[in-house]
């Protein structure tokens with residue numbers, strides 16, 4: 050071969066070798082990344098995952114987790130949902146930045162309910178500032194004032210029960226929680242004068258949040274039309290209240306006032322519409338969740354004599370120490386009651402699935418040491434209802450055992466952070482957790498001190514169909530008034 054031809058041949062050979070090598074590396078990388086992709090829930094292509102999912106996420110998780118493990122993907126029409134179940138694989142879910150894992154897209158369906166300019170309708174920097182307003186409104190100094198109002202509401206409410214009778218505890222507690230939330234969050238104008246109107250409007254907002262609204266929040270259906278009308282009427286009501294407070298120079302201790310007084314970093318004040326939206330968001334975050342938890346707490350206490358005795362003794366001891374008084378600091382001494390509420394909430398977290406939308410690739414390692422790569426574009430989900438009952442985290446996980454949180458056992462801490470996720474955790478952990486515990490403790494300490502109670506309907510079932518998962522049907526209770534004697 051001539052030298053020129055030779056050179057040509059060598060260059061050609063080199064090119065071919067490079068191409069082959071590139072192809073080989075890409076094949077290797079692909080097979081490696083495929084190998085490291087999480088397992089997928091099997092089903093008919095395109096709709097298979099959807100059919101599984103429609104039976105309910107918990108039914109699906111119970112079936113798939115034992116087969117596929119703590120990380121797996123469900124194909125839901127054109128979307129892929131990857132579940133991360135258990136503390137070992139959840140750190141990224143709870144700690145990732147908004148630019149990596151965002152709430153904005155997956156919680157967009159709340160926008161027509163909360164209204165424009167707040168929470169998931171604004172970019173992250175504004176949302177963070179609005180969550181700062183929540184944090185400030187829920188500071189201990191504020192909570193102390195709210196507790197006095199919670200206690201007064203509960204006293205007043207139960208004073209209207211007779212000396213004995215039968216009630217649907219679920220209905221009663223729902224009603225009391227909305228009264229208390231109105232007082233502490235929405236303010237005295239709503240609680241004292243406009244309660245019926247505002248509750249009816251909130252009812253329409255609530256009924257406008259349907260499973261279909263998650264996919265199609267603007268679908269022109271009557272429930273959505275009523276929701277939009279209610280949102281607009283609420284905005285008018287709050288605009289009038291805000292104007293009157295500003296005009297009178299009055300300043301109450303409630304969340305409404307905190308939001309009116311809140312200022313963005315650039316010095317801008319909140320608008321009336323933002324104040325309304327933030328109040329709606331607070332009510333949506335805290336009302337059903339707290340009333341459901343109060344009801345489960347009662348159902349468990351009434352079926353577990355040993356824990357009922359423990360919380361009664363605790364009330365007697367505190368009455369011996371502080372008399373009839375109940376305030377923030379006294380509620381904070383109720384450790385037994387706290388653990389009983391926390392355990393009811395472990396077994397029945399009202400928010401059964403938390404989601405994010407992933408904008409960057411990430412990897413997770415399971416407790417068995419398997420590594421998975423999750424590409425951007427997936428929806429990432431975790432489930433408090435499922436993860437809170439993992440047998441490697443909680444001993445005998447389906448049993449109601451409040452002492453599992455007692456010092457020495459600390460089962461919610463033993464397996465690491467994110468073992469107990471009823472309030473979420475990390476970057477977006479619930480801002481209302483202390484408020485919720487105070488409210489539920491204020492209600493139950495009143496009930497325990499003033500009534501003998503007996504559950505007369507069967508132990509309640511779970512209403513999996515509700516958006517905020519709660520108690521199915523009535524929870525009938527027989528009560529007899531009594532005065533708990535000091536121990």
Ligand code: HEM
Pocket residue numbers: 152180183331332334335336338339342398399400403404470471472473474476477478479480481482484485
């Ligand atoms: C038993 C009662 C409650 C439960 C079980 C509960 C549960 C939760 C959960 C699971 C999250 C995290 C959502 C996620 O990660 O996607 C959350 C966030 C939040 N909760 Fe609660 N919540 C309760 C009561 C309240 C109350 C009473 C308020 C306010 C008055 C409140 C305000 C909030 C707010 C503002 C967030 C958003 C935090 C953020 O994204 O940075 N919650 N809650």
